[in-house]
Amino acid sequence: MKKLLSHLGLSLLDSVRDLAPIIMVIAFFQLLVLQRPIPDLAGLLAGTFLVVLGLTLFVQGLKMGLFPIGETMAHDFATKGSLFWLLLFAFALGFGTTVAEPALIAVADEAANVAAQGGMITNSEQAMQEYADGLRLTVALSVGAAIVVGVLRIIKGWPVQYLIIIGYIGVVVMTFFAPPEIIGIAYDSGGVTTSTITVPLVTALGVGLASSIRGRSPLTDGFGLIAFASLTPMIFVMAYGIML
Amino acid sequence: MDMLSHFFTSLLSTLRDVIPIAVILFGFQLFILRKKIPNLRQILFGFLLVLLGLAFFLEGLEQALFPLGKLMAEQLTAPDFLGVSEAGPGDWKNYLWVYLFAFAIGFSTTVAEPSLIAVAIKANQVSAGTIGTWGLRIAVAIGVAVGITLGVYRIITGTPLHWYIIVGYIFVIVQTVFCPKSIIALAYDSGGVTTSTVTVPLVAALGLGLANNIPGRNPLLDGFGLIAFASLFPIMSVMGYAQLSEWLAHRRKQTRLSGEGD
Numbered sequence: 001m002k003k004l005l006s007h008l009g010l011s012l013l014d015s016v017r018d019l020a021p022i023i024m025v026i027a028f029f030q031l032l033v034l035q036r037p038i039p040d041l042a043g044l045l046a047g048t049f050l051v052v053l054g055l056t057l058f059v060q061g062l063k064m065g066l067f068p069i070g071e072t073m074a075h076d077f078a079t080k081g082s083l084f085w086l087l088l089f090a091f092a093l094g095f096g097t098t099v100a101e102p103a104l105i106a107v108a109d110e111a112a113n114v115a116a117q118g119g120m121i122t123n124s125e126q127a128m129q130e131y132a133d134g135l136r137l138t139v140a141l142s143v144g145a146a147i148v149v150g151v152l153r154i155i156k157g158w159p160v161q162y163l164i165i166i167g168y169i170g171v172v173v174m175t176f177f178a179p180p181e182i183i184g185i186a187y188d189s190g191g192v193t194t195s196t197i198t199v200p201l202v203t204a205l206g207v208g209l210a211s212s213i214r215g216r217s218p219l220t221d222g223f224g225l226i227a228f229a230s231l232t233p234m235i236f237v238m239a240y241g242i243m244l
Numbered sequence: 245m246d247m248l249s250h251f252f253t254s255l256l257s258t259l260r261d262v263i264p265i266a267v268i269l270f271g272f273q274l275f276i277l278r279k280k281i282p283n284l285r286q287i288l289f290g291f292l293l294v295l296l297g298l299a300f301f302l303e304g305l306e307q308a309l310f311p312l313g314k315l316m317a318e319q320l321t322a323p324d325f326l327g328v329s330e331a332g333p334g335d336w337k338n339y340l341w342v343y344l345f346a347f348a349i350g351f352s353t354t355v356a357e358p359s360l361i362a363v364a365i366k367a368n369q370v371s372a373g374t375i376g377t378w379g380l381r382i383a384v385a386i387g388v389a390v391g392i393t394l395g396v397y398r399i400i401t402g403t404p405l406h407w408y409i410i411v412g413y414i415f416v417i418v419q420t421v422f423c424p425k426s427i428i429a430l431a432y433d434s435g436g437v438t439t440s441t442v443t444v445p446l447v448a449a450l451g452l453g454l455a456n457n458i459p460g461r462n463p464l465l466d467g468f469g470l471i472a473f474a475s476l477f478p479i480m481s482v483m484g485y486a487q488l489s490e491w492l493a494h495r496r497k498q499t500r501l502s503g504e505g506d
Contacts, residue, residue, distance in 0.1 A: 021352035047308020054300030057293045065290020076277045085276050096264045160429045161420045168413045175406045184468030191439040191475035199359035218370040224429035230436030
């Protein structure tokens, strides 16, 4: 019990250290640059305490739950030896975690807004909703496909950089054909699709697979799934913009 | 009371994020793999901690840091503060604080980003400690800081986004050739993990504030793109960090060898 408490105390300190820079930046700009008092100091302190507590619990849960299950399942799939189910699992994980991602919903609504103002679709509630839903499905499909390709790459041992370079060429080529209004949103969509829960799981899956397959290094081959998942949405969103 | 109901909304929305993932994981485990999960209770407890932790984290951010951070982004980009007038965008010196804010907020939010912490823990484990968790996180944070600063410069000058990104890609490809092979995949990954819960809302407020207030900028066309910068530059900084540590290790070995030769 005592050990657990001292462990928790240490992780709390870690979280305080992680958050100290943000607090210093905000205090510096508010007090010295803008020269305004901090409104509602008590609320700010209470909120900061919640953030510190939340980060501590999250990191603990990561080590106890998300990492072990990701690795165990990757290992079980590797020993089961069924490529089909592994790839289906990879697709489901990519698609399922992306389609309901709040950041993506926000970006899709924003894109529908841009499309309506740019005259690409009619400026009606229904057309915008359809456009946003279609975009969300497209991005979720693209993330599912990205994880499938990434898992295949780990199994086959392909070097990550060739696939990434192909992806970069795809992005550049699409940029020249896509309507200019969509480019900013497409580029940003790559960064927002991978959420805080998806990242640890997908990382554990990749590392677990690479450690279970002989001849693969967990470091060289295990990482890279997130990279694909943040590259394909850019291409797919621009393709979506071209088609509509 | 109000705070409590607000917290439950956060908890519900986190739950909505976690449920599809839990369904996929446990569905495959039960029906396809059909194997007992070792330490099931510990794993379920871990999920509960993740759920609660994220809910607290988001709730605290929304209560305390986001309102103030967004307000500051608005104040720093307000026409009065920038000295923007009908005549033109004003003196470049007025924008110095904006650049400094962009750099500082990019760095500090990335250090606190939970998904980056996760990847850093894993990379440290897998590399048997050669990749330090702090080394990686600082490298990524510097990348994001530089990226956002350059992204702000792009919004202020109104230059097209894709040229920056294409040049960035070329840089990444060239760096890949010279970089230690073991770090490449991790470096590419760090591009995607940097921008989530903490960074996106603050950075988006900064971008939209600038695009709204600088004459001649269209928020729809120019307000986006900061996230793209923030996902590209960490790739370069992480590879740079690996090259630097390799070079330093090499130099140390050289001096030691020449020392033994004497």
